[in-house]
Each structure stands twice: as structure tokens, then as C-alpha cells.
Amino acid sequence: MAKPAVKPKVESLPAKSKSSPKSSGPGDNSVSAEDLKSFYRSMLLIRRFEERAGQLYGMGLIGGFCHLYIGQEAVVVGMQSTIGDEDAVITSYRDHGHMLACGMDPKGVMAELTGRSGGYSKGKGGSMHMFSRDKHFYGGHGIVGAQVPIGTGLAFAHKYHGGKNVSLTYFGDGSANQGQVYEAMNMAALWKLPVIYIIENNRYGMGTSVERASATTELYRHGEAFGIPGERVDGMDVLAVRTAGEKAVDHARSGAGPYILEMQTYRYRGHSMSDPAKYRTKEEVDKYRNERDPIDHLRKRLLDAGLTDEAALKAVDAEIRKIVNDAAEFAQHSPEPDPSELWTDILIGA
Amino acid sequence: MSISVLMPALSPTMTEGKLAKWHVKVGDVVKSGQVICEIETDKATMEVEAVDEGTVAQLLVAEGTEGVAVNTPICVLAAEGESVADSAKAAPAAAAPAAPAAPPRSEAPPALSVAAPTPAPIASEPEWSGKTVHMTVREALRDAMAEEMRKDGNIFLMGEEVAQYHGAYKVSQGLLEEFGEKRVIDTPITEHGFAGLGVGAAFGGLKPIVEFMTFNFAMQAMDQIINSAAKTHYMSGGQMTCPIVFRGPNGAASRVGAQHSQCYASWYAHVPGLRVLAPWSAADAKGLLKAAIRDPNPVIFLENEMLYGQSFDVPEDPDFILPIGKAKIERQGKDVTIVAFSIMVGKALQAAEELAKQGIDAEVINLRSLRPFDTETIVNSVKKTNRLVSVEEGWPFAGIGSELSALMMEHAFDWLDAPVKRVAGLDVPLPYAANLEKMALPQSSAIVEAAHAVCNR
Numbered sequence: 001m002a003k004p005a006v007k008p009k010v011e012s013l014p015a016k017s018k019s020s021p022k023s024s025g026p027g028d029n030s031v032s033a034e035d036l037k038s039f040y041r042s043m044l045l046i047r048r049f050e051e052r053a054g055q056l057y058g059m060g061l062i063g064g065f066c067h068l069y070i071g072q073e074a075v076v077v078g079m080q081s082t083i084g085d086e087d088a089v090i091t092s093y094r095d096h097g098h099m100l101a102c103g104m105d106p107k108g109v110m111a112e113l114t115g116r117s118g119g120y121s122k123g124k125g126g127s128m129h130m131f132s133r134d135k136h137f138y139g140g141h142g143i144v145g146a147q148v149p150i151g152t153g154l155a156f157a158h159k160y161h162g163g164k165n166v167s168l169t170y171f172g173d174g175s176a177n178q179g180q181v182y183e184a185m186n187m188a189a190l191w192k193l194p195v196i197y198i199i200e201n202n203r204y205g206m207g208t209s210v211e212r213a214s215a216t217t218e219l220y221r222h223g224e225a226f227g228i229p230g231e232r233v234d235g236m237d238v239l240a241v242r243t244a245g246e247k248a249v250d251h252a253r254s255g256a257g258p259y260i261l262e263m264q265t266y267r268y269r270g271h272s273m274s275d276p277a278k279y280r281t282k283e284e285v286d287k288y289r290n291e292r293d294p295i296d297h298l299r300k301r302l303l304d305a306g307l308t309d310e311a312a313l314k315a316v317d318a319e320i321r322k323i324v325n326d327a328a329e330f331a332q333h334s335p336e337p338d339p340s341e342l343w344t345d346i347l348i349g350a
Numbered sequence: 351m352s353i354s355v356l357m358p359a360l361s362p363t364m365t366e367g368k369l370a371k372w373h374v375k376v377g378d379v380v381k382s383g384q385v386i387c388e389i390e391t392d393k394a395t396m397e398v399e400a401v402d403e404g405t406v407a408q409l410l411v412a413e414g415t416e417g418v419a420v421n422t423p424i425c426v427l428a429a430e431g432e433s434v435a436d437s438a439k440a441a442p443a444a445a446a447p448a449a450p451a452a453p454p455r456s457e458a459p460p461a462l463s464v465a466a467p468t469p470a471p472i473a474s475e476p477e478w479s480g481k482t483v484h485m486t487v488r489e490a491l492r493d494a495m496a497e498e499m500r501k502d503g504n505i506f507l508m509g510e511e512v513a514q515y516h517g518a519y520k521v522s523q524g525l526l527e528e529f530g531e532k533r534v535i536d537t538p539i540t541e542h543g544f545a546g547l548g549v550g551a552a553f554g555g556l557k558p559i560v561e562f563m564t565f566n567f568a569m570q571a572m573d574q575i576i577n578s579a580a581k582t583h584y585m586s587g588g589q590m591t592c593p594i595v596f597r598g599p600n601g602a603a604s605r606v607g608a609q610h611s612q613c614y615a616s617w618y619a620h621v622p623g624l625r626v627l628a629p630w631s632a633a634d635a636k637g638l639l640k641a642a643i644r645d646p647n648p649v650i651f652l653e654n655e656m657l658y659g660q661s662f663d664v665p666e667d668p669d670f671i672l673p674i675g676k677a678k679i680e681r682q683g684k685d686v687t688i689v690a691f692s693i694m695v696g697k698a699l700q701a702a703e704e705l706a707k708q709g710i711d712a713e714v715i716n717l718r719s720l721r722p723f724d725t726e727t728i729v730n731s732v733k734k735t736n737r738l739v740s741v742e743e744g745w746p747f748a749g750i751g752s753e754l755s756a757l758m759m760e761h762a763f764d765w766l767d768a769p770v771k772r773v774a775g776l777d778v779p780l781p782y783a784a785n786l787e788k789m790a791l792p793q794s795s796a797i798v799e800a801a802h803a804v805c806n807r
């Protein structure tokens with residue numbers, strides 16, 4: 001697949017994780033050197049955060065299910081760079097990367113993983129159920145496919161309010177077989193709702209490969225029955241994601257209705273922490289890790305284009321290690337929720 | 351500083367495992383993410399990846415060792431710029447502090463239970479003594495929606511046939527004409543989808559009223575109602591709110607067979623995070639639906655098709671509204687308490703008339719709200735009558751009557767002179783044949799009989 005040329009630019013974007021909505025038309029891959037460096041930094045933050053989460057899990061500090069995003073970082077980082085602060089984001093239980101990319105505090109995310117009061121849900125949601133009203137991150141959903149009608153409803157609310165905001169609704173290849181996904185797509189197309197369906201096709205839903213689960217594996221075409229345009233994207237290349245994302249977001253924002261992006265990506269780790277992933281070969285995993293890694297790929301690109309040097313990258317590395325260490329520290333020392341929290345937040349005003 | 355790598359747990363239940371194989375040896379440089387060893391449990395073999403970078407200074411556990419406890423240091427890495435030999439020497443000392451401090455869970459002995467807070471007192475119902483109008487339950491429901499929609503532009507109605515057709519049971523008559531298609535929306539036949547879409551719209555700041563053509567079809571939407579609408583406020587630590595009303599006819603209609611004739615009261619009443627209302631009269635319908643729409647929580651509003659055409663007096667006061675969670679004593683009596691909801695309130699009142707002729711003075715309580723449940727009103731009544739009959743149209747097992755009986759054991763045991771008697775639909779799928787259907791649903795004669803039984807006369 002053709003790689004968009006990197007056009008180093010001098011002007012930098014405001015220092016926030018979501019850049020301002022792009023006014024550039026479809027196909028314009030205007031990406032500044034600062035953008036590229038910020039993508040690198042965001043992807044690395046997710047990678048290191050997830051590695052640390054895995055370690056804390058191994059130490060018994062994180063319980064239950066814990067689904068790591070390692071390998072898929074380019075998808076969320078590329079997509080988030082195409083939207084603005086008021087746009088809505090929703091995803092499944094594999095959500096840590098999405099939260100970090102939305103600009104949520106790594107401390108609050110890690111503390112939710114350890115079930116502490118400093119977590120985003122005060123320790124009552126856990127790895128799979130976290131939210132931030134502030135950052136317009138609507139979860140974190142544990143039921144496969146449930147976030148798709150909900151994300152469509154967020155787009156409905158956007159349209160109802162008359163604004164230009166869109167909803168990024170992420171789900172997996174396995175979820176793409178759920179009935180409610182198609183119920184939602186039909187309504188989104190019928191009512192021209194500003195929603196972008198991002199199918200993170202990491203090739204497996206737990207231990208079942210796409211080929212064994214979907215009668216047609218061109219998932220980007222799964223909206224054709226409703227007239228929803230779709231595109232298959234190299235989800236291991238953050239620039240390809242960014243380019244496709246801009247086009248899809250522009251489409252939805254213009255009032256033309258939903259858009260589907262199938263991101264071809266890969267998760268390096270098992271489905272959750274306790275999955276030995278025997279359903280795929282070591283060679284397959286190694287091939288992605290060694291040849292397709294989104295972070296290595298961008299790192300090389302930055303170096304080759306002379307946009308950065310080893311020393312600068314080392315500094316980024318150190319900065320991120322510190323953020324992750326601080327998050328892990330916080331998550332271990334934040335107290336468990338007060339017992340009284342058991343009975344709060346069930347109903348409002350009761 | 352040298353770094354100890356600890357024996358990881360693969361699952362929350364794992365306590366020890368076998369160190370099956372080392373993939374690195376002393377002197378190797380490892381990068382984060384690199385596989386350094388394999389561990390085995392009775393369930394699985396897993397690769398262990400390094401989190402930190404460094405040079406392997408020492409392997410502390412030999413390949414093949416069984417029963418290695420979780421969190422035991424298994425290897426030492428020298429960080430960049432450190433000598434491997436120094437790290438190896440420092441290892442035993444370094445390992446100790448690096449071993450994870452026992453998670454600082456609350457120091458105090460864990461609280462094993464925290465009493466449920468006493469529910470906030472429910473504002474008692476004001477006396478609506480002004481003028482009334484006679485109207486059907488159907489009209490009352492429509493007026494409740496229209497009045498609320500006039501006041502708040504974020505309220506909208508959606509469901510199958512609600513707009514152009516005015517509702518399969520004509521409940522939304524005139525709403526499309528008044529509010530337009532932006533706010534009165536015909537959906538495709540896609541219950542799970544539009545229930546979820548409604549939840550998303552509520553998360554996004556709107557106040558949806560979602561009509562199910564009947565609650566039988568809401569089974570398709572059950573996941574969105576329970577897992578998304580009811581639980582998200584709690585799971586988000588109070589951040590997310592879901593002000594939504596799911597409404598429609600519940601329970602048996604007439605001669606439509608088992609799939610179209612089920613009472614879901616006990617299903618929804620089971621779930622924390624929901625409010626569940628079941629009006630009987632037109633005044634209930636209007637006052638409670640207005641309250642449901644204004645409530646910031648997800649509300650299940652169980653109507654009844656057989657009641658839509660029945661007329662009652664409704665206060666004319668434009669501010670008329672009913673509190674959620676208050677039962678209503680529909681008829682005062684001293685000999686026996688009959689508790690019912692929805693269409694069964696009418697049957698209970700009929701039975702009370704019959705009982706009066708036979709010299710038994712029955713008190714009839716209309717529950718109106720199933721969650722929260724007005725235990726207090728019932729207990730106060732039982733303190734007076736000492737006898738209780740519960741009536742519901744749904745199945746008896748794990749029904750509302752079962753809950754009521756348990757609550758009375760807990761709160762009114764000493765005042766009961768006879769065991770609580772349950773009158774409920776028979777434990778069968780509702781048959782189609784007219785005679786069988788009638789036998790399967792509670793009739794007022796059964797209530798009369800039950801009252802006699804608890805009164806021993």
C-alpha cells in the first residue's frame with residue numbers, strides 16, 4: 001500500500017492529545033513534524049503503559065480480565081488525531097489505549113485497573129468499564145458489540161443538538177458479527193448520523209480467526225447493505241490511519257452519514273492476560289512484531305527524514321517511563337475505595 | 351539500580367507455577383517486550399516478556415523448577431551502565447525491596463458488610479383536591495408526554511409506529527403533528543438497536559422516551575436495558591447518567607398466546623439501577639409518567655393494553671405529578687390487606703366489593719412503584735389487618751408476591767396472623783383458548799378465596 005509522503009512542516013499543533021479538527025479536504029495528508037513526533041510519543045505511551053499493566057497483573061495487583069492493546073496503537077493514535085475535543089469516543093473492553101489517546105490521566109486509568117479510589121470509576125468499574133465525561137470518552141463496554149448502538153446514539157444526540165460533532169465508535173472483528181451492530185448501522189444510514197465505525201480487525205476474536213467467524217471477511221464492506229461507504233486501512237501505519245480517518249471524519253461531519261473503516265491490525269499479546277494464544281503460530285506473531293510494528297516503523301521514518309535523532313528519542317523514552325512509573329506508583333498507593341462507596345452511584349437522588 | 355524480574359501470575363487464581371524454560375542467559379541484553387522465559391501451570395504455558403530493559407545479571411531459578419511461588423524473584427537485570435557482576439552481587443539485597451510490597455489494601459480489617467443506606471424519604475403525595483377530568487389511560491399517557499415535551503426540548507419519543515401511525519395502540523395520538531419528526535421518531539423494527547441508540551442519546555444529554563410496542567419485544571433489548579442503562583452510572587463512579595424511559599404495554603392482552611402475554615414486572619424489579627413503575631388508573635398513568643420523564647435515572651414504565659381504554663378522574667391541575675415509590679391505598683379496610691399493581695388493582699377492588707358483601711372489610715393497596723418498593727405503607731396496613739394477600743398477573747415463582755412475602759417475614763412477622771397468600775398467574779405459558787386463558791389468569795374470585803383463607807372464614 002502506498003505510504004503517504006511525510007511533509008515536514010514548521011507550524012506545530014496545540015499541545016493536546018486531540019488536534020483541532022482538520023479543515024483540509026479528503027486525501028490531504030497534511031502532517032507536520034510535530035504531529036509525527038506526537039504520534040510517536042502517544043503510541044509509545046500506550047505501549048509502555050500496557051507493558052506495565054501486564055506486569056502489575058502478574059504481580060496480582062490487577063484482577064479479573066485485562067485486555068492489552070499492544071500492537072494496535074497506530075489505530076487509536078491515528079484516529080484521535082483527526083477529531084476535536086467535543087467529539088465522542090466509545091469502544092469495547094480493550095480500552096486502555098483509547099483512554100490515553102483521549103488525553104485521560106494515566107494515573108487515573110492505572111488506578112482503576114488496580115481497583116483503587118483514585119481510578120476513573122473510583123474503583124467500581126475496572127479495566128473494562130471506565131469513562132470520562134470531561135474527555136467525552138463514553139466507555140469501556142464489556143458486552144461485545146453493545147457500544148455500537150450506544151456510539152450511534154451519541155451521534156444521534158450530536159445531530160439532534162444541531163452541532164457538527166461526530167462519534168468515533170470502535171469495535172473488533174469478532175464484534176462485527178453481532179446483530180445489534182447491523183441494527184445500529186441501518187439506523188445510522190437511515191438517519192444520516194455522524195458516526196465513524198472503526199473496526200479494529202486484529203484477526204481474532206479470542207481464539208477464533210476472522211475466517212472462522214465471518215462469512216465474508218472484507219469487513220469494510222459490511223455496511224454495503226445500508227449504503228455505508230467503507231475502506232480498508234493499514235492499521236499498523238499511523239499515517240495511513242490518519243489519512244483514512246480524516247476522510248471518514250470529514251464525510252460524517254459534513255452530514256453525509258456514517259462511514260466504516262476496517263483497520264487491519266494485530267494484537268501481540270493474548271486476548272486477555274490468561275490466554276496463551278495457542279491458536280496462532282509464533283512465526284505469525286513475530287512477523288508482525290519484527291516487520292510491521294507501528295512504533296518501530298514511525299521511529300525509523302522520523303530518523304530517516306531527519307526529523308529527530310537518537311538522543312531526542314531517548315529523552316521521549318525517559319519521559320514516558322517516568323509517566324508510566326508515576327502511574328504505577330499512584331495505582332499501588334491510592335487507597336481502596338471507602339466501604340461506603342458500595343452504596344453510592346446506583347441511582348441519582350435516591 | 352538492578353532490576354528483579356518476578357514470577358508472574360497468569361490469572362488471578364494462580365499461586366505457583368513451573369519455570370519451564372529460559373530464553374535468555376547471563377550476559378544477554380534484553381529489550382522490553384522480549385520473551386525471557388516460559389512458565390507452565392496445569393492450565394497453560396505462557397511466555398514471560400521483559401518489561402524493563404537491561405542485561406541479564408543472574409538467573410535465580412533454574413529451568414525446570416516446579417512450584418515457583420508467584421512474585422518470587424526469578425532473574426536480575428543490570429540496568430544500562432551498570433556492571434553485571436555488581437548487579438548479581440547486589441541481587442539478594444536488591445531483590446527484597448524490589449519484591450512487591452503486599453498490595454496496600456486497606457489496613458483495617460476489611461469491612462465485610464456495610465449497611466444499605468436508608469433510602470431517602472419519598473415526598474408524600476400532595477392532596478389533589480381541585481377539579482378533575484374524566485379521561486382514558488391512553489389519553490393520560492399522551493398528555494403526560496406532550497406536557498413534558500412542551501417544557502423540555504431534549505425529550506423525544508421513539509419506537510415502532512409511534513409517529514405516523516400514532517402508536518400501535520394509539521397512545522401517541524397527535525404527537526407527531528405537534529412536535530414534528532425530529533422529536534417523534536418511527537424506528538425500524540430493531541429493539542436491541544434502538545434501545546441501545548436511546549441509551550447512547552441519553553449519555554449524550556438527551557432524554558429519550560423509548561416505546562416498546564409491547565414489553566414482550568423488549569426481551570430483545572434486555573442487554574442494553576440492564577447492562578448499559580442500569581449499570582453504567584455505578585460502573586462510571588457516578589460520571590455517566592442515563593435519563594431514559596422505556597415504556598409500553600406489559601402483561602397479557604387478550605387471546606394473543608404465550609409469546610405476546612407475559613408480565614415482566616419481577617424481571618425488571620430485580621435490577622439495581624432501574625426504577626420500575628406500573629400504573630393502574632389514568633391518574634397513575636399521567637402522574638407517574640411525568641415523574642418518570644423528569645427522573646434522571648433509567649425508568650421502566652409498565653403499562654397494560656387492557657387498561658388503555660378505561661377512564662378515570664384525573665386532577666386538572668397543570669402541576670399534577672405523582673412521587674415515585676409511593677403506594678396508594680385505594681380502599682380502606684380493617685380485616686385483610688390486598689396488595690396489587692397494574693390491571694390487578696381493578697380485580698382486587700372488585701374482590702373487595704364482593705368480600706364486603708360477605709362481611710370481610712378489605713384494604714386494597716395499589717403498589718404503583720415496584721422499585722423502589724413501598725414496604726412501609728404495606729407494613730402499616732398489615733399492622734392494622736394482620737392478614738395479607740398479594741396479587742399479580744405474572745408467574746408465581748420468584749415473582750413480586752414472593753418478594754412481598756419475604757419482606758413481610760422481615761418487617762411484619764409479629765403482626766401476621768396467617769401466612770401471606772399469593773394469587774398469581776398459573777405457572778404455564780399463557781394458552782390461547784378462551785377458557786384456558788381465563789383459567790390461567792388471576793380472577794377476582796381467586797382473590798376472594800385467598801382473602802377467606804387468610805381470614806380463616
Ligand SMILES: Cc1ncc(C[n+]2csc(CCOP(=O)(O)OP(=O)(O)O)c2C)c(N)n1
Pocket residue numbers: 094142143144145171172173174175176202204205206271
Ligand atoms: C455478548 C458477549 N459475548 C461474549 C463475550 C466474551 N468475549 C469477550 S471478548 C470476546 C472476543 C471479541 O473479539 P473482537 O470483537 O475481535 O475484539 P478483540 O478482543 O479482538 O479486541 C468475547 C467472545 C462478551 N464479552 N460479550
Ligand SMILES: [Mg+2]
Pocket residue numbers: 172173174200201202203204205206
Ligand atoms: Mg479481534
